[in-house]
Amino acid sequence: MAKNDNLRQAKAAKKDEFYTQYADIQMEVNAYLEYNPDVFRGKTILLPCDDPEWSNFTRFFAENFELFGLKKLISTSFAVESKNTKWYEPTLFETDTPKFDKKKTRTHGKIFVLERDVNHSGRIDLDDLQWEYLEGDGDFRSKEVKALRDEADIIITNPPFSLFREFVAWIMEANKQFLILGNINNICYKEIFPLIKDNKMWPGKRLNQRVNGDNMTFQVPDDYPMTGTELYIDGGKKFISVAGTGWFTNLEHGRRHQPIQLMTMADNIKYSKHKEIKGKEYVKYVNYDAVEVPFTDAIPSDYNGLMGVPVTFINKYCPEQFEIIGISLTLATTKPANLPKSQQGGPAFYLQKEDGYQRLYPRIVIRKKS
Ligand SMILES: C[S@@+](CC[C@H](N)C(=O)[O-])C[C@H]1O[C@@H](n2cnc3c(N)ncnc32)[C@H](O)[C@@H]1O
Numbered sequence: 001m002a003k004n005d006n007l008r009q010a011k012a013a014k015k016d017e018f019y020t021q022y023a024d025i026q027m028e029v030n031a032y033l034e035y036n037p038d039v040f041r042g043k044t045i046l047l048p049c050d051d052p053e054w055s056n057f058t059r060f061f062a063e064n065f066e067l068f069g070l071k072k073l074i075s076t077s078f079a080v081e082s083k084n085t086k087w088y089e090p091t092l093f094e095t096d097t098p099k100f101d102k103k104k105t106r107t108h109g110k111i112f113v114l115e116r117d118v119n120h121s122g123r124i125d126l127d128d129l130q131w132e133y134l135e136g137d138g139d140f141r142s143k144e145v146k147a148l149r150d151e152a153d154i155i156i157t158n159p160p161f162s163l164f165r166e167f168v169a170w171i172m173e174a175n176k177q178f179l180i181l182g183n184i185n186n187i188c189y190k191e192i193f194p195l196i197k198d199n200k201m202w203p204g205k206r207l208n209q210r211v212n213g214d215n216m217t218f219q220v221p222d223d224y225p226m227t228g229t230e231l232y233i234d235g236g237k238k239f240i241s242v243a244g245t246g247w248f249t250n251l252e253h254g255r256r257h258q259p260i261q262l263m264t265m266a267d268n269i270k271y272s273k274h275k276e277i278k279g280k281e282y283v284k285y286v287n288y289d290a291v292e293v294p295f296t297d298a299i300p301s302d303y304n305g306l307m308g309v310p311v312t313f314i315n316k317y318c319p320e321q322f323e324i325i326g327i328s329l330t331l332a333t334t335k336p337a338n339l340p341k342s343q344q345g346g347p348a349f350y351l352q353k354e355d356g357y358q359r360l361y362p363r364i365v366i367r368k369k370s
Contacts, residue, residue: 109138
């Protein structure tokens with residue numbers, strides 16, 4: 001394998017072990033509850049790709065089991081020997097019970113189920129979680145985890161970064177509701193974009209957004225190499241902040257139905273805060289019949305033709321306001337004639353400039369709904 005491939009794989013593997021913080025889960029889940037207080041009532045939730053002993057997903061949903069009116073909570077974990085990291089400490093939760101198996105703890109996944117008041121405390125909570133080793137390593141693609149997926153109504157997790165596409169396909173195959181973490185760049189994947197376009201998957205409340213100036217932050221394993229400014233240590237634990245990350249879902253939330261407030265084309269040209277728009281005109285691409293709109297807040301409210309907008313538009317996308325036609329990565333089937341070598345590459349839209357062409361970053365093509 002080439003050195004670069006090795007590096008790339010190692011990098012992707014490290015990102016498979018980013019752990020979600022409790023407050024981030026809480027903040028996101030609140031958006032769905034605000035929209036529909038009964039969103040989880042009577043539902044079975046599966047949290048695959050978790051280490052239930054210390055996953056914040058398991059803790060959060062177990063603590064809110066009664067409040068949300070859950071029917072059943074199932075979490076599964078992936079065996080350490082199958083992971084891309086060897087960072088692992090069996091917790092007292094596991095070692096303190098007669099079920100503990102020195103070998104299985106490294107080679108088998110685990111399943112944690114919460115369904116009833118096992119300890120007769122008068123309420124169902126974290127202390128009622130029952131666990132077993134799985135038959136296999138807990139791979140979400142295994143037969144036994146697939147059966148759990150089929151039993152569940154809603155799949156919630158931060159899936160391994162390197163298997164994002166496969167994970168989404170796994171959910172879609174079973175036609176389940178879901179709430180998962182990902183990155184805004186994922187929408188450009190050829191397997192993911194059609195789902196966004198067809199309103200089968202959309203950004204959650206928080207995607208690619210800084211909160212109090214910060215990107216979303218994840219805990220990383222203790223052996224994670226401390227390189228890069230995005231890493232820091234807090235209370236002895238290592239954290240990483242990652243631009244572009246956030247949630248994808250097919251659960252409804254309010255923000256998704258708020259139309260963007262926009263000006264007409266004439267007003268944009270007259271008053272826009274963007275120097276690229278003010279006093280200029282909206283121009284069409286050389287190789288596709290749509291106008292270039294370089295900023296989401298500069299979409300003209302009165303233009304009825306096709307418009308190309310940056311990928312970050314997706315965060316403001318309201319399906320009642322706009323229809324998504326496609327993405328330049330598949331729509332740009334031709335290139336301008338005599339394109340210099342430096343501007344070649346995969347499919348992209350181009351603008352005519354005085355001294356040649358401008359090759360653009362991926363654009364989503366949209367049309368106003370009448
Ligand atoms: C991004 S981490 C998130 C962990 C946890 N869901 C959280 O948010 O704190 C993804 C987890 O999935 C596990 N994983 C990797 N490949 C997997 C697979 N094929 N099946 C199940 N889990 C897997 C990783 O080892 C890692 O613990």
